[in-house]
Amino acid sequence: MQDVGYSVRGKVKSPLSIGIDLMGSDAPARELLETILLHYDSFDDPIYLTLFGTSEVFEGIPSPSASLSFFPVQEAIYMHELPLIAIKRKPHSSLCVGIRMLKEGHLHAFISAGNTGALMSCAKIHLASLSGLKRPALLTLFPGHQSEIALLDVGASISYKAAHLVHFAAMGIAYQKSRGISYPKLALLNIGSEAKKGTPELRDAYQTLEHLSDKNHFIFIGNVEARNVFQTELDVLITDGFTGNIFLKTSEGIAFNILKMIGDIDKENHSLPLQRALYELRQKLDYSKYPGALLAGIDKIVIKCHGEGSSSSILSSINNACQLIKYNFIDKVKEQLQSLLFSGKRT
Amino acid sequence: MQDVGYSVRGKVKSPLSIGIDLMGSDAPARELLETILLHYDSFDDPIYLTLFGTSEVFEGIPSPSASLSFFPVQEAIYMHELPLIAIKRKPHSSLCVGIRMLKEGHLHAFISAGNTGALMSCAKIHLASLSGLKRPALLTLFPGHQSEIALLDVGASISYKAAHLVHFAAMGIAYQKSRGISYPKLALLNIGSEAKKGTPELRDAYQTLEHLSDKNHFIFIGNVEARNVFQTELDVLITDGFTGNIFLKTSEGIAFNILKMIGDIDKENHSLPLQRALYELRQKLDYSKYPGALLAGIDKIVIKCHGEGSSSSILSSINNACQLIKYNFIDKVKEQLQSLLFSGKRT
Incomplete structure (x- = not known):
């Protein structure tokens, strides 16, 4: 993994850098965003969060802190989409962009409450399996x-x-x-x-x-x-x-x-x-309320939150990711x- | 199936004739016997019960009614035994004798709380599969x-x-x-x-x-x-x-x-x-308390009771067998x- 002191979109990251996909879960993206805004400074560890979502999700909401960054993307993958087709057709989706940023070392962990199959396929394609x-x-x-x-x-x-x-x-x-x-x-x-x-x-x-x-x-x-x-x-x-x-x-x-x-x-x-x-x-x-499921067996930390109840699950997933890092x-x-x-x- | 008006060990059967294996379950055979003696006249239908057990199980207990018959056998198959070996070595066990009497038309249904594998194997060997x-x-x-x-x-x-x-x-x-x-x-x-x-x-x-x-x-x-x-x-x-x-x-x-x-x-x-x-x-x-599991797909009614709690399960299995007959x-x-x-x- 690359060193952690570099910048993502001009901001210096804290030691624990976690990406969160706001799109494609059963909960509206805006609801997930609001949950995170409400709790972002209450985690057990000092963390740097990068939130991935289509630009309208962030509309009118300023980032409240240097440790919380919004990353607007062009598109989203939804629950009903066929995994392999979706990740091929939507390389600029929050899910695919997040996985690529994880691969490139800009994140220590990536969390999504979206399409499980797409998340797994994208991770398998872009990230290395453990030996x-x-x-x-x-x-x-x-x-x-x-x-x-x-x-x-x-x-x-x-x-x-x-x-x-x-x-x-x-x-x-x-x-x-x-x-x-x-x-x-x-x-x-x-x-x-x-x-x-x-x-x-x-x-x-x-x-x-x-x-x-x-x-x-x-x-x-x-x-x-x-x-x-x-x-x-x-x-x-x-x-x-x-x-x-x-x-x-x-x-x-x-x-x-x-x-x-x-x-x-x-x-x-x-x-x-x-x-x-x-x-x-x-x-x-x-x-x-439990952390999402960890995609174990690849050389990065990828967590799949529950599609339902994902607001509470996303918070425990963030803590869980910190622990694993x-x-x-x-x-x-x-x-x-x-x-x-x-x-x-x-x- | 043969007609139902013939005799089993000298007794004329009522229309619903059910055999029960008292042996080899987690509950002692004597406990199952006592449960049945306590309830044998309280079933929804008039029935004729034949109870299969090794002779000591019936020792000192007279059959209380012409509709309840004791059938002493030489041996029993237990939970820990390997199914195919057990039914080969113990043809005179309560389980094997009961299945053969079912085959020969002396019973309409057979119930056991014993070794599931042995019951299924014995039934598959002796009874015809449905076409x-x-x-x-x-x-x-x-x-x-x-x-x-x-x-x-x-x-x-x-x-x-x-x-x-x-x-x-x-x-x-x-x-x-x-x-x-x-x-x-x-x-x-x-x-x-x-x-x-x-x-x-x-x-x-x-x-x-x-x-x-x-x-x-x-x-x-x-x-x-x-x-x-x-x-x-x-x-x-x-x-x-x-x-x-x-x-x-x-x-x-x-x-x-x-x-x-x-x-x-x-x-x-x-x-x-x-x-x-x-x-x-x-x-x-x-x-x-639910009836045992029915071995469906053979041309006779065979019911496997829960090994635990089999006293209450055996009673609901008897009612269930009546319904199916x-x-x-x-x-x-x-x-x-x-x-x-x-x-x-x-x-």
């Missing part, structure tokens, strides 16, 4: 038994081999280490706990991870059934992109519905402790991958 | 938005082709028709709602089902995302066995945990309406399959 990795994975945090679990893949690709699952494991371990967990507990999401359960790919990955766990500073707890995920002490949960998506969205859906049902019941007569507990539970289970996440993933690729009997 | 079907599927009911949704496959097999999904659809439609729903609403569980989402198999099944829905007395509502399942009016949800298992167990896990957390909060101060609502919600979301479920599935197999452009 030894065939494909990136979307990594997300979700509320587990006692702490937050890193789940990957949640939708970057739907077919998979055992080697992909092992690579996902390396990325998940590095991610949780960046959050201060020295010995992450890792499991495979499967339809039974025995080593022989599931697809041939899962069985193969089980053997490799079991073999690797002694040497690689993580604890392999084997297969975990979907029912037991929420009762297990766990830091990293590995699965393919199709299953990860189903798992995450099932959790979201049922949590939302149960809390809504309980919230609707006899609201006025809820005791104060119950009201407080329900509020806390709702905060904990509100997936839209400060921890040198990319370097740590490289180390983990080296360690797994060269000590694994089959990766 | 045109390559494999059976496990079909289960779960609590949806307003009514109960039939979900299949929930674990009979983990690989799949488009034709399997279409066959699962035929079985799900027939099942919901047996429950009085004239025009079942059917969807594919997928990672997005657009027709082009998901695996090639899902895309192919989407096209076939869309084509068939005009002619076959069901409503195809397309792909549904896991998050939206609980907000969608839906009667049949189609997926492969791996994804179905993940979906179902994620729902169970998170529902159990949220209700437990809320139940633990400030219990004494819950208002009466809240207590009642929580009780109802718990009943609705207690998956162990009375509706001539097997014939109805055959009709649906004929209709789909001969009008589908690709099944």
Whole structure:
């Protein structure tokens, strides 16, 4: 990565430089802009934000600070567009311009709440993959038994081999280490706990991870059934992109519905402790407040926010990006991958 | 099927004859026996029950009625045993004897809470598959938005082709028709709602089902995302066995945990309406109270109860079996399959 003391559009960047795509999400670009304007000076770290949007988004709004820069672009990619066609036809879109600026070293991280497929395709085309990795994975945090679990893949690709699952494991371990967990507990999401359960790919990955766990500073707890995920002490949960998506969205859906049902019941007569507990539970289970999904496996930090609820998600994504930059996440993933690729009997 | 007026061990059967395997589940056989003894005369229909268990299970307990028969067997298959080896080594187990009696026409339905793999393998070996079907599927009911949704496959097999999904659809439609729903609403569980989402198999099944829905007395509502399942009016949800298992167990896990957390909060101060609502919600979301999974796709009625909570599940499975027998479920599935197999452009 280039040094960080150069200028972007005439302004000197602070150590943490983050680009944000305001376009193409379910939330209006102006709403995202206003959320950021309201909170830009309240982040945990001193940061320099570059906001990418079509010129009308910034109309009549002056940049309030030297650490917040507006970057008008010509066009935007929207949710309904086919990824590869969109990024080819719209090279001057906020998404493509942002990814290119990340590539050129003008940004440390790029965040978008837009078209997931377009973001992934653009990142794959313009950014280098980490050595030894065939494909990136979307990594997300979700509320587990006692702490937050890193789940990957949640939708970057739907077919998979055992080697992909092992690579996902390396990325998940590095991610949780960046959050201060020295010995992450890792499991495979499967339809039974025995080593022989599931697809041939899962069985193969089980053997490799079991073999690797002694040497690689993580604890392999084997297969975990979907029912037991929420009762297990766990830091990293590995699965393919199709299953990860189903798992995450099932959790979201049922949590939302149960809390809504309980919230609707006899609201006025809820005791104060119950009201407080329900509020806390709702905060904990509100997936839209969690950082977006990290596109792990490329040599830059790219985060995909939730399309819905993206105003709150974008703020936590900014904090998450800061954390990953400060921890040198990319370097740590490289180390983990080296360690797994060269000590694994089959990766 | 043979006529139903013949004798089993000297006793004349009532019109609905159901066999129950007491062995090999997580609940002790004696506990299952006691549950059945307590409720055997409270079912919606007049039934004749044959209970299969090793002789010590029945020791000291006289059969209380001519409509309840004990059938002592020599051995049992347990949860940890490998299915194919177990059914080969233990032909005189409660599971194998029960399936053979079903085959020979002495029973209309057979229910077991034992080893799922052994039950499926034994059924596949001894019972005929429905014409045109390559494999059976496990079909289960779960609590949806307003009514109960039939979900299949929930674990009979983990690989799949488009034709399997279409066959699962035929079985799900027939099942919901047996429950009085004239025009079942059917969807594919997928990672997005657009027709082009998901695996090639899902895309192919989407096209076939869309084509068939005009002619076959069901409503195809397309792909549904896991998050939206609980907000969608839906009667049949189609997926492969791996994804179905993940979906179902994620729902169970998170529902159990949220209700437990809320139940633990400030219990004494819950208002009466809240207590009642929580009780109802718990009943609705207690998956162990639902009937077991039907092994759909063979020409007899075989039901696999939940290994846990099987005492309450066995009672609802008996009622469910009665319903399926009375509706001539097997014939109805055959009709649906004929209709789909001969009008589908690709099944």
